[in-house]
Amino acid sequence: SQQGEEDPQALSIQEGENATMNCSYKTSINNLQWYRQNSGRGLVHLILIRSNEREKHSGRLRVTLDTSKKSSSLLITASRAADTASYFCATGRDNQGGKLIFGQGTELSVKP
Amino acid sequence: GAVVSQHPSWVICKSGTSVKIECRSLDFQATTMFWYRQFPKQSLMLMATSNEGSKATYEQGVEKDKFLINHASLTLSTLTVTSAHPEDSSFYICRPGQGVIKGTEAFFGQGTRLTVV
Numbered sequence: 001s002q003q004g005e006e007d008p009q010a011l012s013i014q015e016g017e018n019a020t021m022n023c024s025y026k027t028s029i030n031n032l033q034w035y036r037q038n039s040g041r042g043l044v045h046l047i048l049i050r051s052n053e054r055e056k057h058s059g060r061l062r063v064t065l066d067t068s069k070k071s072s073s074l075l076i077t078a079s080r081a082a083d084t085a086s087y088f089c090a091t092g093r094d095n096q097g098g099k100l101i102f103g104q105g106t107e108l109s110v111k112p
Numbered sequence: 113g114a115v116v117s118q119h120p121s122w123v124i125c126k127s128g129t130s131v132k133i134e135c136r137s138l139d140f141q142a143t144t145m146f147w148y149r150q151f152p153k154q155s156l157m158l159m160a161t162s163n164e165g166s167k168a169t170y171e172q173g174v175e176k177d178k179f180l181i182n183h184a185s186l187t188l189s190t191l192t193v194t195s196a197h198p199e200d201s202s203f204y205i206c207r208p209g210q211g212v213i214k215g216t217e218a219f220f221g222q223g224t225r226l227t228v229v
Contacts, residue, residue, distance in 0.1 A: 042205065042222045043156075088155060097144050098209030102156040 006089060006103040014111050019076040021106040023089030024069075030094040032065055034074050037086045037105075046074070046087075081112045115139050118206055118221025125196055125228055132192045133224045135206035144209030145189035147181065149202045150223075156205065162189045196228040 005024045013019055023032070034046040049056045049065045049072070056063045062075040076083055086107050090100040115138040125131050135145060143164045148156040160176075162168040162183035170176045178200075180192040193200055205223040 040203065040225065043220045045219070090156075097161070099146060099158065099161065100207070101158065102148075105155045107153075 006087075006106050008106060009104065010107045010109070012109040012111065013079055015079060015081055017079055017110075019079050019083070019108055019110070021074045021087050021108070022071060023073070023103045024071045025089075025091045025101075025103070026070065027091075028093070029067075029091040031092045032063075032072050033090045033092070033100065034061075034063060034072075035088045035090060037088065039085075043088075076108075079108075079110045081110050084108060084110045116206065116208060116219050116221045118224060120224055121222055122225040123227070125226070127197055127228055128195055130192055130194045131196055131226060132190055133204055133206075133226075135189045135191070135208075135221050137187050137208045140208070141186035142189070142208035143186060145183055146207045146209055147179075147189075147191050148205045148207070150205065151202050159191075161209070164189075193226065196226070198228045201226055201228045 007022050011019055030051050031048055033048045035043045036046055037043050047056055047058050047061055047063050049063050051067055054065060060077045063072060065072045072089055074087060086105045088105045089103040092100045117136045117138055119134045123131055145162045147159045149159050150156045158171050159174045159179060160168045160170040160181055162181045164183045164186050168181035178194055180194060183189040191204060203223050203225050206221040
């Protein structure tokens, strides 16, 4: 079953601009992960944030987590055409054997 | 990091035939394997969880007799789509249930694109 809702569903920006994608979930979690998927391909892990963390950075990526609002955001700074892909959040709980539930995803298009 | 090998990467089959998808964990033992399905322009939906040496657990709405899962060893889990129909055409992807428990990233197989004609 799907837990997460992501918005926007689609986002189109110009190269160099920042892209922000949001993810909301319904139940308590222990971790939240962001993945990238190029059209019809496999998943690429971007970043994992634990429920006791509020913010994490990795290169041009910045992820925030607000457990009180049950939401997370992924910010991609200085976007490039190569960032064009679908982005998904996925939530997990430690007592569920590593099970991940995915959000609906955001389709990002970065125009050169 | 952990290596997961999924095979085949794509398959085209005739309606009514069965297709087997393999997922191997190459450098660790996977007691649990998650199988996901993704239709075009949609997200990943968890289909079932396979456990080594026991019966798989299926998510609501997933037919266990149609999607046969076998997890006979700690390094291999298989998903067989039986009597495939065009509506089964989808992207199937596996993931061993190791990484997230340890607080590290979850590794996925490369995925299998199934087209039923």
